[in-house]
Amino acid sequence: MRELDKVLDQNEKVFWEGKPKFWPFFLGSSAIMIIFGLVWLIFLIPFMVTAVIDIVLGGSLGWGIFLLPHFWIGIILVFGIPIYQILVYKYVYYAITNKRVLFQKGLIGRDFEMVDFDQITNAEVNVGLLDKLFGGNSGSILISTAGSFTYGRYGPVQRPYTLRNIENPYDIFRFFKKVSHAVKTDIQYPNKYRPKTNPGYNTKYNSRR
16 A cells, blocks of 8 residues: 655655565565474474374373464464564555655555655665565665764674565666666755756876876
8 A cells, every 4th residue: 555645745756666576575574484484393293293293192282372372483484484474564665756756665654765866875776686586676775874883793784774575676776776876966966056067077087197
């Protein structure tokens, strides 16, 4: 459900909007957890069988009670997280406007993240294995700012804002760079102060000088 209009400014224009391709988005967040959950449940099977046999033969419930929370951990990993990702997918939207990049997410309520163009320090495109196998022509755009770095135990850790698994990532990336450059130029050099001609803009570097 698209709700980007809730955070758009009065004169803000949306140049592009989209959402992730489902399968790369779903598998990228759930595949590892599902595999781990299945391994976890398979590991528990011999112990669970032993506990059931013990109970049937008149033994105590202690062993079965001990295994029960571990069993539910496996169930949550295999079924709970994938179901959550399916529900969340409905509310994930991205937009590039004439001012910033918007990220919509959230399940119970709508959460929004915003990155102003003048705060962006770096951006890159990432096309992963899941994009190739299940996305057809999808990929992710990673956007870094000074605030997207956090400090962990071993130093700074980058946590970029990500347009995840979107269609035509290279085309969107080129468009994003074009808009970002134009907006940054407008902020730093307003039209009122720009010269009519700028001989330095297209200057080519000459290594012989």
